[in-house]
Amino acid sequence: MYLSRLTLDRKPDVAALGPLLEPAHEGRRMDAHHRLIWSAFAGDPAASRDFLWRDMGRSQFMVLSPRPPAASALFESPEVKPFAPELSPGDRLAFVLRANATRARKGAGRVDVVMDALKAVPRPERAARRMEIAQKAGADWLAGQGARAGFRVLDCHVGAYDVRDLPGQGRRRPRFGVLDLEGVLEITDAQAFLARLRQGFGRAKAFGCGLMLIRRA
Template structure:
């Protein structure tokens, strides 16, 4: 399996900077939606192409992608920094990680639900705000531990740095039906138990909303 880890920076050319208000809206939901469309500029080489890459916004105007193909040149980006991604892992290896994920679980009769939203909705409205981060920590850690059971790793520890809800634009109709999803930002430590399974899961991403900047796990050897 050949993968590519790439760093893409928005072009500083005047023709690209003129689109900044469209590419980088201030509101989180429209911003994620705009970046979702933007990243296709580097990977959609034909109209029938299906997404085969993961991405995340790393900082203002900078994105990381993990893909089965190198990103193509685009006038919207500077020349990408691309490197082969094929870590050699063995059982027992410990890795530090950073993951931005939309964590869900199946609820009978409902379908898939966000794990944190689901836990919050079980509380009275007045108690939700004070418990938000504590529930995000508990539910995020439990969800990622379950992911490890099928993805070849054991979660040693994780910390939720942030939990937010992205509301996508363009919806018309009742507010409760507006498309939205929760985003967990997690860092931590894991131990590899099954290297092939882990690498497959890493290439496919974790959780849902992968088209909107979730699912890409960044790893490095633990100290």
């Protein structure tokens, strides 16, 4: 695996595309970035997405992939390093994760954990309690992920929760929630953790969710 930093080129011809590459509308920006990252992995038109990415702001992106990104006229030369952390049970890692967190709901398929939890709150109270609900729902969801993916959550803070609308027609526009989580975890099964780390967490991975960035705590 490779962990890469991609930075939009500052050449005038790329800067002229700014409104297309960095739209003001958050949902449109996620869609534009999704297409933009593909340009660095577009060698095989029939290939499926095999990378995870995250918008780091200031026209920079982190990407985890099984192959290094190719040179692209839209990006500066990519900063690439091999990603092969040596982990053991008991190791503690600080993490940041942007995730579309969902769970199965009988009769409804998969539902966003925060939106689902908010339904139990009286409508007039929802705005005031939104982050309180997001904190509990997000932390509970990540704990469940850890139980299946070889880690235990020691601390989890939800820094933001937003609902994004992707481009579409009328009421059929795709819509999903995005949680920004950070904290500290402890490894219980290094092999299971690394396998999940490569796959990503949650859904909407094509749109910049699912990549967990880690460092030694």
